[in-house]
Amino acid sequence: MDQTKAPYFQALLEYVDSGVQPFHTPGHMQGHGADQAFREFVGDNILAIDLTPMPGIDDLLQPMEAIKEAQELAAEAYGADHTFFLINGSTSGNQCMMMTAVNPGEKIAVPRNSHKSMLGGLVMSGAHPIYMQPAVDQEMHMDNSVTPETVERTLDEHPDLKAVYLVSPTYYGVAADLVAIERIVHERGKLLLVDEAWGPHFKFHPALPISATEAGADMCINSTHKMLSAFSQCAMLHQIGDRVRLDRLKAVLKMFLSTSPNLPMVASLDVARRQMATEGPALLSRTIELAEEVRRRLNEIDGIYSFGEELQGREGVYDLDPTKVTVRVTGLGYTGYEASEILRKRYNIQVELADLFNVVALFTIGTTREAAERFVYAFEELARDDRAVDMYAPSGILDQRMTRGTYQLPAIPPMRMLPRDAFLADTEFVPFKESAGRICAETISPYPPGIPVLSPGEEITPELIDYLRLEIRAGVRIQGPYDDELKIIRVVQ
Ligand SMILES: Cc1ncc(COP(=O)(O)O)c(C=O)c1O
Numbered sequence: 001m002d003q004t005k006a007p008y009f010q011a012l013l014e015y016v017d018s019g020v021q022p023f024h025t026p027g028h029m030q031g032h033g034a035d036q037a038f039r040e041f042v043g044d045n046i047l048a049i050d051l052t053p054m055p056g057i058d059d060l061l062q063p064m065e066a067i068k069e070a071q072e073l074a075a076e077a078y079g080a081d082h083t084f085f086l087i088n089g090s091t092s093g094n095q096c097m098m099m100t101a102v103n104p105g106e107k108i109a110v111p112r113n114s115h116k117s118m119l120g121g122l123v124m125s126g127a128h129p130i131y132m133q134p135a136v137d138q139e140m141h142m143d144n145s146v147t148p149e150t151v152e153r154t155l156d157e158h159p160d161l162k163a164v165y166l167v168s169p170t171y172y173g174v175a176a177d178l179v180a181i182e183r184i185v186h187e188r189g190k191l192l193l194v195d196e197a198w199g200p201h202f203k204f205h206p207a208l209p210i211s212a213t214e215a216g217a218d219m220c221i222n223s224t225h226k227m228l229s230a231f232s233q234c235a236m237l238h239q240i241g242d243r244v245r246l247d248r249l250k251a252v253l254k255m256f257l258s259t260s261p262n263l264p265m266v267a268s269l270d271v272a273r274r275q276m277a278t279e280g281p282a283l284l285s286r287t288i289e290l291a292e293e294v295r296r297r298l299n300e301i302d303g304i305y306s307f308g309e310e311l312q313g314r315e316g317v318y319d320l321d322p323t324k325v326t327v328r329v330t331g332l333g334y335t336g337y338e339a340s341e342i343l344r345k346r347y348n349i350q351v352e353l354a355d356l357f358n359v360v361a362l363f364t365i366g367t368t369r370e371a372a373e374r375f376v377y378a379f380e381e382l383a384r385d386d387r388a389v390d391m392y393a394p395s396g397i398l399d400q401r402m403t404r405g406t407y408q409l410p411a412i413p414p415m416r417m418l419p420r421d422a423f424l425a426d427t428e429f430v431p432f433k434e435s436a437g438r439i440c441a442e443t444i445s446p447y448p449p450g451i452p453v454l455s456p457g458e459e460i461t462p463e464l465i466d467y468l469r470l471e472i473r474a475g476v477r478i479q480g481p482y483d484d485e486l487k488i489i490r491v492v493q
Contacts, residue, residue, distance in 0.1 A: 001076050003277035008270040011057055011066035012049040012263060025052045025260060051263050060085060060261040061254055070270040077277040078203050078222075079213045080238035082246065084253055085269045086221070090197035090235045091117035092256045093221030095124055097165070097193045097237070100219070100249045102127035104420070106162045109154045112412050113143040114167050115195065116445045116452050116480060122419040123456065129419065130158050131412055134170075135316025140307065140328075141357045143451070144316025145169070145176035152184050163191035169198050169209060171353060171451075172360060173324030174317050178215035186216070191243055194220035199321065200236070201227045201364075204280030207288055209319035218243045227323065227364055230272040231265045275365075283365040284323075290372050291323045291363035297376050301383045303331035325361045332383055337475040339382065347378040355446075356474055410467040413440075413458040422457035422492055429488040433469070435460045438491035443480035446471050452480065460489070 016030075028034040031047030039047060053059035058067040067085070075083035086093050094114075098121030102108050109130045110118060122129050132154050135144040145168050155161060164185045168176035178194065185192040194212035196202070200222035202211040212220035221237050224230035239249060275283070298306040305328040311317050329339040340354035353360040361375060416439045417425070427441040437459065444454040446468075454464055468486060472478060478486050 001073050003073060003077060003274060005073065006070070006267075006270045006274045007066040007073070008058070008070040009267040012051065012267055015051060015057060016048045022051075024054065026050055046264055049264050049267065052260060053263075057263070060087070060266060061257055061259065067266065070266075070273070073277070074236060074269070074273045075238065077273050078211070078236070078238050080240050082239045084237045084239075084249075085266055086235040086237055086253075087233055087258075087261050087265045088235075088256065089117075089225070089233045090115070090195065090221045090223040091120070093197075093235050093237045094118050094195055095121040096249070096252050096256055097195075097219050097221065098122060098125045098127060099252045099255075100244060101163045101191050101193055105418075107158055107160055109151070109158070109161055109164045111146045111165075111167050113170065113451045114165070115197065116443050118165065118167075118195065119419060119443050119452055119455050123423045124420075126418070126420045127162075129415070130154060130161065131415070133412060135314075137311075137314060137316075140311075141355070142172055142174075143170060144174045144314070145318065146181075147316050148177050148180040148184055151181050155184065155188055155190065159188075161190055163193055165193040165195070167195045167197075168212065169196070169321050169324075171198065171324075172326050172358075173198065173321035174311075175199070175209035175319040175321065176316070177318035178210060178212060178217070182216045186243075191219075192217045196220045197223040197235070198226055198324075200224045201276070201280070201284055201323070202321075204276045205284040205288065206281075208284070208321060208323075213238050213240055216240060219249070224269055224272050227362065228272045229268070229275060229365065231268040234265050234269045234272070236269065287363055287365050287367060288322050290367060290369065291325055294363070294372050294376055295322070295325055298325070298327060298379055301379055303383050304329065304379055305331065323363045325363055326358050327361065327379065328358050329382075330357050334382075335474050341475075342382060343378055347374070347381070349375060349378055355476075356471070410453060410461070410463045413454065413461045413464055415455075415457050416459050417457035417492065419456045426493040427490045428493050429482070430491055432483075432486050432489045433465060435489050435491060436462045436465060438489075441490045441492050442482065444468065444486070444489075445479045446476045460491070 022029050031039055031044050034047055058065040060067055071083050094117040102125050104126030105128055107128045107130055109132050111134045112131045113134045132146045132150050134146045137144055166176055182192055194217040196212045202208045218241055219239050223235045225232045225234045295306045295308050298304050306325055335356050336354040336358045340351050340359050343349040351359040351361045422441050440454045440458050440460050441456050443452045445452045482490055
């Protein structure tokens, strides 16, 4: 196919050029009725292509024209048999994969460090999760990926598993050994689903980890908006081979879609694919070199550590995405949260993620050299001994346990009920600090990265209460519970 084409973007341009008089949604009528300040800021063009599905424009729910062609071009570029554009992120992708692959009560192996949208998929599908413990690097305070050995053992212990679901890469850019895992899973006739939300660029550069489509996953998802240039919420779901029921997948996708999809978003997926297919290797080479240079320079600063290749080969670290720059700041006495706040308030830099130990920055095809220089400069300043002591001094919240590097991530709590059953059960609120032994009825995820430490159906352990209270004290935002401050928690009655 001709990858220089962007048929969907083209279809929208042709509609605008044809000067049609609109009597259709959206009500702003190509911007004429839009709020003036908003229109002046966003510009006329984006409003002109904010249209509705119609002949010539095509319909994401029933693609027959330009969207069909755009999705076929994306499938070819990614090496998939079918690609579907998503406009509610990989969040909906995870939910669609689960709803397609598993029925109520059927077993699916899932890593514990999955994004919370995977749990939404479990609640909706009613599937029975078998949690796999990802390799944990206590020194780095980081969950890595699930190893082939863990997948094999899980399949041995649960021969009735229907599917294996993986997250690769992790939020920190750690990739699993997908080729080995694919062989293990498919030898036993199970489905392999991969949440590759953070790897939409992998297919387009040989220095990046192998993509899930190349490794032969049955379905995988990419957040095209995360590491490539599509608008926020834009993602793709790829399907490969004949193990997945395509009719079921298509029916599920329709259930998750608005009947009024945002067309500029769909067009942004079309052009993001064209950009990668035509310029991806060159753009990504530049990005990777910049990120590697920044990593090298950060590692020359005392008290700062940004991991790289030296971690490869550790348990659960099969490969690494060099465009994720994780900066460990505990050597300066700061938590990642504190460093993130200083970077924002003092240097006007916003990172993607902060955790207790690190900040994580994305280097993408949109990162300029100037931005990279500013990033390095901020850390050089942060590490200076003679820096004026001010409101941004370390708070001391990094207590002895953590600075000694012995802080333990909490163990997976016992599952007492299926996520769906706990979610739908009669519940009550109890004080969080007195909730040990109760069955949790909500999802508790420090955000970012949005990985649940407690899921519906799991027993709340004293260890988890300690861990979460510490995270809250350190300033982390908790997503999922009814009470944002987690003073009370919803438990099964
Ligand atoms: C591993 C993983 N999967 C899925 C998602 C959800 O992606 P989206 O924001 O595109 O809905 C995220 C979001 O951070 C994620 O980290």
